[in-house]
Amino acid sequence: MSANCANKSTGKSAKSLLDSDASHNITSDLSNLSIHSEYDGTDVVVIGDGSGLSVTHIGSIALQSAGRIFQLRDTLCVPAIHKNLISVHHLTKTNNVHIEFHPDYFLV
Incomplete structure (x- = not known):
């Protein structure tokens, strides 16, 4: 598995x-x-410099937004990762939504 991330925590x-x-x-x-x-x-999880970071747990996150809760299932816990990553593919597939990107913002 791999993720697009450049730094450790x-x-x-x-x-x-x-x-x-x-x-x-x-x-x-x-x-x-x-x-x-x-x-x-x-x-x-392989990061940008090619090193691998250990996965310790797997689980779910519920993201609350104005008027909706988005489920992030099969989320990996990687304590050494620098940024939390939300996979566009997983977010849209799991929650049956589309994402529209603009230069300064995005819409779900």
């Missing part, structure tokens, strides 16, 4: 990025997962 609060190239939803903070279980696989 610096211990600062991670922000989320909507990523059209990410193969999975990824968070660095286990407390972001409302339902989770330990990850018992051997896969790692």
Whole structure:
């Protein structure tokens, strides 16, 4: 598995990025997962510099927006990741929505 991310965590609060190239939803903070279980696989998340980061848990996140809750299922917890990644593919497929990108914003 791979993700488009350039850096490991610096211990600062991670922000989320909507990523059209990410193969999975990824968070660095286990407390972001409302339902989770330990990850018992051997896969790692490969980042931009080619190094692999360990996956510790897998679970779900519920993102609340104005008037709707979006489900992010099968989200990987990777404590060493610098930014939380939201996979465009997973977000649109799981929630049956489309995303429209503009120069300064996007619409779901």
